[in-house]
Amino acid sequence: MNDLEEIATLLAEPEPSAGAVARGRDRLQRRARTSRARRRAGWFVPSVALVAAGAAAAVVFATGAPANDVVPATGKEVLLMAAVSAERTPRDSGTYWHVTRQWLKSGGPTMESWTRRDGKRWTKGVPGDPPDAVVPAPAWKTLSLKGAKVSFEDLERLPTDPEALKAWIAERRGNESDMSASELRGDPTFTLLALITDLPTPAEVRSAAFRALATTPGVENAGAVEGGQHLRLPDPDGGKGVELVVDPEKARVSRANLVIVDDGDTAWSDGFISVTTEWTDQLPSVKKG
Template identity: 50%
Template sequence: MDDLDAVATLLAKPEPPAEAVARSRERLQDRMRRGRARRRLPVLGMAVAAAVTAAVIVTSVFQPATAPVSGRDVLLMAAASAEHIPQGTGTYWHVTRTWQVPDGPSAQESWTARDGRRWSRNEQYATPESVVEDPAPFRLMGAEIGFEELEGLPTDPEKLKERIAGLPRHDSSMLPADREGGLVSPLITLITELPTPAQVRSAAFEALATTPGVRNAGPVEGGQELLIPLSGELEIRMVVDPETARVARANILLTAEGGAALSKSYISVTTEWTDELPR
């Protein structure tokens, strides 16, 4: 079964602390220093040399707004932002997916309480617009994962990948790339629909940045459009806002329930904690 068949199968299934800012700044400055390592400044007076160095640093910081940025850099910038942007608080984790159909926009919603109870609206096979109790657990690599387990995931990118790779797997709920050891799908799920803590989301963005072949197709509404290889010729087109560390939309959405949603254009996704009861 190829990846497109696998997606179809899955579809059918019922403001910042100073310490975090300092770490982000140090990482960016370290990358800038490495990029300038082979350059030599002319011999100047100490005051002039200091001014020139400051000018180089300022230029390096502000140029990326107009200069081309790699897909890896977009993900690393999102990692730096995610580190100090909390998910918020509330009673229910609320996920909304929207996409275009011939009759206009269509949407699905779900609300999940911390004790695992879940309600949904417009899920497949449900009565349109009605909110129903829908006991679909969160999943990662096909395995059930709860709020406490998400909060206990490692905040180091390499250790996070090791933990994910060691999760019990359910092959019937995974794409072939996942079954072969790939981690792109679960990492994307961690940064899109799951209620992942800020530090873990940061680690997931950073781990995703190591994926070979990630490309930036350029700025679009809502962020930067990234092309991320999934398996073979299949790739995910995903719009990431590196400043808010949010995935605005994607052509393949790997859902919190372990499924996948596929669109010829885009599926938009928003997540939030809320105290508002589903109705």
């Protein structure tokens, strides 16, 4: 376990001990002294700090291009820090889970959905929808995970341990026509991506999904970009590879080159797809096409 992983484990504890806090403070001070020395030498290293509530422990990691001996955070470290942030994100709520997707390269229409806890859904901009209209979605267009319908309650019952979550994914059975070859083999990659990207996943489960994804062989950090860190993962189906922009402080995936669509299939893009999610109590006026 390296230094950042050890601190990530420390921050994941609900109430760190006095000794743990002291060790975390010492690491932070040593990192801060090193960072100041590099800035005095003419180098600026942007960083992200995550501080445990009520504790003087924090993690600081370098991002962007290397400067002299400054090594950027690895892809694994970025995902671990996102897991820490997810675990400490206050639980939010609302009447509708609102997801907005925008294909950035093609400039196509923005696609939105609003899903109520009973599974009823409304969409706008989805292929087949009337222009500029919010319309009720067909019953089959609801939340999906690994080729099968999933409810808000199902998501809340998912394991919060990374290994247990991967085991659950391996055992889950959905509609085979809506699953990729890797999902049929039990590979967790696409399912984990769905849990951290656009599903209303509880904070503890999101944290477990980030930690599980951090164990993926070959995950790399391509560096700092607008909105976070540009991560690359091998495509478990042997394609061109998965690309994500992860904000580790907010535990959000702001952009990706794929999305898991309503029927459980995977939609790819040559560029990035912007994904934003939120809880809301407002449903736009439903229009007739």
